[in-house]
Amino acid sequence: MPLEARQAPVLRPILTKAEDDALSCGPDAAAPPAGELSSSETARRLFRQFRYQVMSGPHETLKQLRKLCFQWLQPEVHxxxxxxxxxxxxxxxxxxxxxxxxxxxxxxxxxxxxxxxxxxxxxxxxxxxxxx
CATH class of the missing domain: 1.10.4020.10 (DNA breaking-rejoining enzymes)
Structure with a gap:
């Protein structure tokens, strides 16, 4: 399969209920739907839980990690x-x-x-x- 035909893996963290509860804000906080980067906390989780993807290779993995880092830290805003x-x-x-x-x-x-x-x-x- 040509390199350009491969799609980047979907990046979704796997959290236990306890982890989800511990990382959410507020007394009645619920986690946002999986895959939604609507909050800084969700973006942070995705960045921190990202793992090397052998199929993607080092360049694509670094590219994905950089993207997640930008989504979390928002250097264009902060x-x-x-x-x-x-x-x-x-x-x-x-x-x-x-x-x-x-x-x-x-x-x-x-x-x-x-x-x-x-x-x-x-x-x-x-x-x-x-x-x-």
Missing amino acids: TKEQILEILMLEQFLTILPGEIQMWVRRQCPGSGEEAVTLVESLKGDPQRLWQW
Whole structure:
């Protein structure tokens, strides 16, 4: 089959219900329909869960990864500082202990500082983790 006749694979993350719930924002958040890149969070998930496609080869794989990265970080819309804030917030959330991470993600912090404030608010009331 000629190279141009191949179609790029459909990129859809496979999430468990727990992962989906943990990564959604707000107390009653539901995940967007599969394949829809309507939110930054969905685009982030697609980027982070993308895996190398042997059939596609390295060039096509890198092209797809770049496309997913642009959909997530939106460099045509965000400044360098905003992109750095997005990356720092994601990494901060990733290194938090499991229960705290899930609770903070549910609050949808818009910045690293907001996430820190949320974590610090738990110091005085650890039972709050179990109320969501």
